[in-house]
Amino acid sequence: MPECPHSVSKIDRNVLGREQERQRSRKPRELAAVARLRPTHSPQPRRPQHGRAGGSAPEAAPGSSMLRQLRSVLPAAALRDPPLPCAFSRPSPMGATAYDVGSSTNIKWHEGGVERASKHRLLGQRGVVLWFTGLSGSGKSTVACTLEHALREGGRFTALLDGDNVRHGLNSNLGFSPQDREENIRRIGEVAKLFSENGVITLVSFISPYRRDRDAVRARLPPGDFVEVFMKVPIELCEERDPKGLYKKARAGQIKGFTGIDAPYEEPPSPELTIQARDGAGAHVPPQAMAQQILTFLHEKGYLTAGSS
Amino acid sequence: MPECPHSVSKIDRNVLGREQERQRSRKPRELAAVARLRPTHSPQPRRPQHGRAGGSAPEAAPGSSMLRQLRSVLPAAALRDPPLPCAFSRPSPMGATAYDVGSSTNIKWHEGGVERASKHRLLGQRGVVLWFTGLSGSGKSTVACTLEHALREGGRFTALLDGDNVRHGLNSNLGFSPQDREENIRRIGEVAKLFSENGVITLVSFISPYRRDRDAVRARLPPGDFVEVFMKVPIELCEERDPKGLYKKARAGQIKGFTGIDAPYEEPPSPELTIQARDGAGAHVPPQAMAQQILTFLHEKGYLTAGSS
The missing domain is CATH 3.40.50.300 (P-loop containing nucleotide triphosphate hydrolases)
Structure with missing residues (x-):
């Protein structure tokens, strides 16, 4: 197969790497501007509670507007998921937690899709x-x-x-x-x-x-x-x-x-x-x-x- | 597109219709022979409890070996599913419940796949x-x-x-x-x-x-x-x-x-x-x-x- 000039297979997954570095050194005014894009957010990024012992579904960190939204529309979702290590407490590949990455959102940067084992769980x-x-x-x-x-x-x-x-x-x-x-x-x-x-x-x-x-x-x-x-x-x-x-x-x-x-x-x-x-x-x-x-x-x-x- | 002699699209869904009628008039000896094929089964087909008011996951009827097996390997499964009308209490398209259809299994005969709305739920x-x-x-x-x-x-x-x-x-x-x-x-x-x-x-x-x-x-x-x-x-x-x-x-x-x-x-x-x-x-x-x-x-x-x- 000829090389595809349009192939996006592994390209886009790295293109924003420089952006991530920029984000981490951004000024407060810029952060506030980014925050305005989001419909709901915590005024201050807050650190999550750390990994819980199993027994119940993973808890969102305080101030997790995204997860709050999801919970509000699907109360059963919390019960559906077997206990997993809390993703929010894990350091990102860049060495920072999700909370450090340039915004108050709890959504984490990812360069690969959700793994099969996670879907199995x-x-x-x-x-x-x-x-x-x-x-x-x-x-x-x-x-x-x-x-x-x-x-x-x-x-x-x-x-x-x-x-x-x-x-x-x-x-x-x-x-x-x-x-x-x-x-x-x-x-x-x-x-x-x-x-x-x-x-x-x-x-x-x-x-x-x-x-x-x-x-x-x-x-x-x-x-x-x-x-x-x-x-x-x-x-x-x-x-x-x-x-x-x-x-x-x-x-x-x-x-x-x-x-x-x-x-x-x-x-x-x-x-x-x-x-x-x-x-x-x-x-x-x-x-x-x-x-x-x-x-x-x-x-x-x-x-x-x-x-x- | 030419007609496909091998197309199975709507063929196989009806082919066993005659079988179903045969099943319903089968003799006890034949039923026992069929039952031997199954690894676990109730000695006597039993009628299910009728539709429950919502509030919890649908309950299997007594003697539901299949669902007992599933539950034993996935306790959370019962919690995952929003309350639905109990399929086991509904009459089949043939006018009989699943329990009447020629065997003690609780698995129901179906000629079409699971509907999208059911997957959404x-x-x-x-x-x-x-x-x-x-x-x-x-x-x-x-x-x-x-x-x-x-x-x-x-x-x-x-x-x-x-x-x-x-x-x-x-x-x-x-x-x-x-x-x-x-x-x-x-x-x-x-x-x-x-x-x-x-x-x-x-x-x-x-x-x-x-x-x-x-x-x-x-x-x-x-x-x-x-x-x-x-x-x-x-x-x-x-x-x-x-x-x-x-x-x-x-x-x-x-x-x-x-x-x-x-x-x-x-x-x-x-x-x-x-x-x-x-x-x-x-x-x-x-x-x-x-x-x-x-x-x-x-x-x-x-x-x-x-x-x-």
Whole structure:
């Protein structure tokens, strides 16, 4: 890739370094002028109380107008957050606390985004991609939707990526050529990666028939972040269901390249989870029980706690 | 776009409808077989208590092994969630409660994902895209990072999209031709849309010099979901900062097509927020004060509460 003259990736994060130094040596009149820009502020910057022992949410320092505003609109927010070291008492990378940096605001200067572990603590979970793969009619989306609701009932934060919100948006400029199908899965994988990196339990529901494409997504993610959920439903059952008559059309040759008919579905050789349509007694397994299997996996593997990372 | 024989958008959501009917008429032996699939379950399906008056988090019905599991690993989860009508007491679309649907699990059948409003209630905020636009060196990413940390301190859930996590992932197959630049912004807009649709406060930091490209993103989002944050910093100041010497190279003709030098930057005619480098007294405004301006906007416009939608 050529060097991008417009790339802002690491540029803007440093550009204000000189400004910060200027701020720290500014005169009182200038500080007052800056303060006028803010709708509410303490007349005098005040030092925060120092790090509290755990047990409750971190307290804002006295005079924290920003946090007061937030608290006033969301009383529950204070309860939501597990105890963390108080950021306001930590020295900034420049050796000064937030209170020394040129203004009375309690907002701290940052040159990098909020870390993943911090988002995990906020959400009380670990980011992960649950990649549902299987034939058309195998129940991928039904199980994904059922699972998403179950996680929501348990207070977990999720995102669901499927044809509804991807094919008509991000991938609306892709067709169904082999290259476009590959690019379709690649982009979905990259978006799922962005969600999981932010701590979201991300449910992805696409046939994704090719092992290579799925493995390419897996390879882009850190170990443990990609959970392949194989909907192992015999094609006979999928075809019997055939809710939109697509199998019928494919058998009649009206649709070409239909997965399982005249295009391959490559089963995952070692998926993290295999969901079967029938239990040992031959009875159909309902989607609720399938969702339960996945939920148990998530619980046992620690995805439903923030963990120590 | 041609009809996709593999599209799963609306197919899988209905395929198990017949299964559901089968479940409801199944024999006890079959039910027992299904129950064996689950690691923990109540021996007898039990009816839930009916809707509670608000005041505390929704209670699981007796015998809710799934929710018991979740609670055991996250005691705070019960406190996190604002009072909601108890889903377990509502009849399902099929006219039966979750307890009637073929098993003792409390997981409910769903054919659509969790709604946006529900995610808003979970997160205590409204999804929005904060689109930072401005010249290289205008402080977009510094302010975005500073704001992201401030929101995190207030218990808000955010995502930050910038060159670091987009150009090397989703958009790694794009160059810098006019078409590729347009596609770059389009994809970023679509990803930001997916995040905001899930209730995330989404900070996007790219020069995005062309009005048409930014407006195209705005047009894809519902009213109020796109907040254009214009970093109105004079090019002289950006060039004076020039932390990576890019302006110098552009002036020397070593970089072609550099925004502000030999490529245009089209200012937004009516951005939701304009962030200026200097205050009325001519003093430099630090990034913290810039972040405070945006935070105040978010508060005043109601983005920091779940709202009624």
